[in-house]
Amino acid sequence: MPLDLPVADALIGRAEELDRLAALTGLDEAAPRAAAVLLSGDAGIGKTRLLAALRGRADGTGWRVLVGHCLDFGESALPYLPFSELFGRLDTESPSLAQVLADAYPPMRRVMPGRRPPTDSERDDVPRVDRSELFEGVHAAIEHLGGDAPLLVVIEDVHWADQSTRDLLSFMFARGFSTPVSIVVSYRSDDLHRRHPLRATAAQWARVPGVDRVDLSPLCDADVRPRDLAGLLLVRLDQLDEPARQVVRVTSAAGRGIAHDVLAEVAGLDGTALDQGLRDAVERHVLVPAGPDSYAFRHAMLGEAVYDDLLPGERVRLHAAFVRALAAPRT
Ligand SMILES: Nc1ncnc2c1ncn2[C@@H]1O[C@H](COP(=O)(O)OP(=O)(O)O)[C@@H](O)[C@H]1O
Ligand SMILES: [Mg+2]
Structure with missing residues (x-):
């Protein structure tokens, strides 16, 4: 097996952001402390890639890294899903340590898949864990883990978190940790419309002392060696749907920029497909609106x-189509 990573897997640019995350989380420190970071940025901008690099930096340093994901389940999201994922993984990697936590802080078994206490519908004599006991239990378990080894907790995509997960995170941030526990949560800032439930919550989190924010901006030409950038962006192109790819191919043949009506004509897409393609290409940061209509x-x-x-x-076909579109009388 080749030892060098394929180009698409290499981290391009982002050296500064990676250093900043490492500094904020205390990853490089001899005596790390508790910390929390909110990592925001548009969809596809590279939050997950950067967190993978942060994780790579933690490997081999004695840190434990636990990752949980929020998923797009709407209102039917499972309560505390990322925490269940995180403790489930711990249970797989270090069952004896998971057992210690389950024994020491029984309420947290609610978020440890496979060690959940029977619910009250199954056994009448088992009291339901109330929320504050659960929060205390999970907090204590994480603090305990931080005492065992410095702990990096990554919770991805909290724009999809349900209320229970947001509340538990609010509790963690407000309470803080007396052991080296660094929590990084990521979310899509372009998703946080005015009434999005995370919007107000993230603003509150940011005001908690000890919680820092990192907002990712798009990679820019100056950050990146040109050859890498073209490669990265072509990778991004692979993720586009066909209408968006068609829009992008047509735009590439237009040179500097392209007017909407010419694009419509040359791309040969109907209105809906064209709009979808354009939106997709803009959301993925491939195209940008340039002026009111291009x-x-x-x-x-x-x-x-x-x-x-x-x-x-x-190329020949596209150029011919441009000639026809530009020669045709505008309607
Ligand atoms: N700095 C980078 N170097 C290499 N690949 C990157 C970089 N940033 C993003 N990518 C790639 O772009 C795509 C989208 O990035 P991702 O990290 O998943 O975005 P996000 O988590 O912000 O939605 C992925 O295929 C990822 O590997
Ligand atoms: Mg991501």
Whole structure:
């Protein structure tokens, strides 16, 4: 097996952001302390990739890393899902340690899959764990883990967290830890519309002393070696749906930018597909609106890379379609 990572897996740019996350979480410190970081940024901007790099930095340093994900289940989200994932993984990796926690802090067994106490519908003599006992139990278990080894907790995509998970996180941030526990939560800032439930909560979290924020901006040409950037952006292109790819290919043949009506004509997409394609390409940071009625590549270099990637016949066809579109009388 080759030892070097494939190019698509290498971290491009982000050295500064990685250093900042490592500093805020205390990852490089001889005597780490408790910390919390809110990592925000648009969908696809690289939060997960950066957190993977942070995790890589933690490997081999004696830190324990536990990751939990929030999933897009809407209102039917399972309560405390990321915490169940995190403790479930701990139970797989270190069953004896998980057993110690389950014994020492019984209420936290509610979020330890496989060690859940029978519910009261199954056994009448088992009291239901109330919320504050659960919060105390989970907090104490995490603090205990931090005493065993410095602990990095990563909770991904909290824009999808349900109320119970948000409340438990609020409790963790407010309470803090007396052992080295660093919690990093990630969320999509472009998703937080005015009435999104995380919006107010994240603002509250940010005001808690000891909670820091890192907001990721798009990689820019200056951060990155040009060859890497083109490669990265072509990878991103693979994730687009066909209408978006078509929009992007057409735009690459247009040169600097393209008017909406010309794009519609040359792409040969109907209104819905065209809108969907454009929205997709803009959300993925491939295209940007350029003026009231036109679009351009966010990075000129990506436009060139896409253009170079077109088949020779495709290029000829696109150019012919441009000539027709530009010659046709506007309606
Ligand atoms: N700095 C980077 N270096 C290499 N690949 C990256 C980088 N940032 C993002 N990517 C790639 O772009 C895609 C989207 O990034 P991801 O981390 O999943 O975004 P997010 O979690 O913010 O939605 C992934 O395929 C990821 O590997
Ligand atoms: Mg992600």
